Amino acid sequence: MTDQTSNAGAVRPQTSKAEKSGLFGLRGKDASLLILVAILTLCAPFILNPFPEGSAMAQFNAGYPDLMQRFVIFGIFAIGFNILFGLTGYLSFGHAAFLGVGSYAGIWSMKLLTLNVIPSILVSIVVAGLFSLIVGWISLRRSGIYFSILTLAFAMMSFALAYSVLTPITGGETGLQLKYFDPRILDGALAEGTTPRANLFGLEMGTSYELAVGNWLFTFNAGYYIAAICMLAAFYLSIRIFRSPFGMMLRAVKSNQQRLNYTGISPKPYTLAAFVISGMYAGLAGGLLVAMDTQVGAERMFWTASGEVVLMTILGGAGTLIGPVLGAGFIKYMENIVSTINKTTLEGWFAFMPDGLSDVFVTIVYPFVGKGWHLTLGLLFMAVVIFLPGGLVQGGQKLAAMFRRDKSGTGATKAAKE
């Protein structure tokens, strides 16, 4: 699950199976999906900045590095969670623990070894993988609600430990930051007072290139592209897992464990493997969070963070390939954009109305934006779960089906007229 293996996986099929299957061993639809996602992520700085600077709509622009990084990082987190929850049906309620452990491991690698992000991300993945092996080995003794509670207990234990007892390792309440006097045995010593910055062979994560076209400003950030490439690799790997015999076994676990057992297959190693894989995805996400913003706090492991990834996956569509990424993007957009709308902005929007009326509208809308964005999210979540149990992906499919019916319908009427 490291970058290395996923790259190796991407290269191998070209030599052995290229004649049978298309892009990197993916079949038609999957290959198109991967290409689509690749184009969208690589062009995100354009797509997410549709409004010119300084316009009234500019605050809906999401194309700034910090938010774009979060889109792809939490996309990775949700993709990994979906491999466990979407395929096997085991609902882990403690996945943020692996993200947090990955982050701590990553920052320690930057403190002790080097500021280069590659070793740091690898360490994050490995440590999170080992931790999830332990947690999974114990929690998977139970299934259903008991499994969820066990994982939740582990995550809250990790949070409590990181917050208090393990302060020497985790920095407790203040968390961990990089300091210029950290040992960093592979790098040279930094000058006193300089701020250590994560880099990829000298390319700092914060480096951005700004492109101004008319009133528009597009930012291309090094950190974002590194995270985006990780997400594409993670996404590619998840497609491969979904389509593989292993993925089919995971779906079989969800469907009927009894039959699986009496077909000579033990579900336990499959669920454990899925658990560790998704733990490593979480570790990758944690490592990337540290690479982008070199600090960690224990609140990253709090149960609300675990709940958030569940929401992302279900909102987007559990068990679908693209759903988790959509869900992650949706929630992070709400969290960062809708929450910035304040009373003044609202008053600006409704200024064209007569005084009394605009006040009424502001009062009605206000609870749903700004700090009330959770309310909007909650309502949307309820609507999705009730009307679209398959998540946003199902919504998209329904829309597509409707359009197709319309087309064939108009085609038929045309034919009838002729």
Next chain:
Amino acid sequence: MGILEVKNVGKRFGGLQALSDVNLSVKEGTVHAIIGPNGAGKSTLLNCLVGKLIPDTGSVSFEGQSVLGRKPHEINQMGISRVFQTPEIFGDLTVMENMMIPCLAKRDGAFSISAYGAMMDDREIVERAEHMLEDMRMIDKREMHASSMSRGDKRRLEIAMCLAQEPRLLLLDEPTAGMARADTNNTIDLLKEIKETRPITICIIEHDMHVVFSLSERITVLAQGTPLVEDTPDKIKGHPKVREAYLGEQSGH
């Protein structure tokens, strides 16, 4: 020596002696039925054979190897497949995928992590699954979701999945329970066909005497946790003890 040897098996649930001193020998290549009134311990016995329950006393051996202490999937890998009273299939998967899983289990064993190749690129498994579906005349349903099939088709699929593993012993737990007459007859025909075309031993637990007498070569009658008699169907029909056990049950209704 039969393919399946059950010796002095006893099983107790709290105050209830479900099985006591059960001896049973199933000869290779035969169809052996286990019948008995409700609560006779038929299902308990079956669960002891497949590792779902562990008997308190006695031994169970398959092809000379003890099955006791092994997990269900290990016993299955030894060559025993089981058909359930209500068809247990992978409802969320397509018929084809349902069929591929036992083929994979047969080839790769209890656990193999291959996330590398796409499932549908595995020609060997795809061909085996298709061949099996053709054999069972289900190939036209290959893309259907298993849960959307009729009860009879689910049963047929479940039996097909068991056969795909090429087991030496097939255990059937009331395979026609809750089925319409037509489906029951189809299932009987299917089992007859299997018996004629495959080198397999079948052990069947059944309530429906029509099914039992049209299929089996040997019958063991179980009553109150112990075997009453074991004989050929013709002799069982006229056996006074059997009549007593069944008449006794019927008069109670």
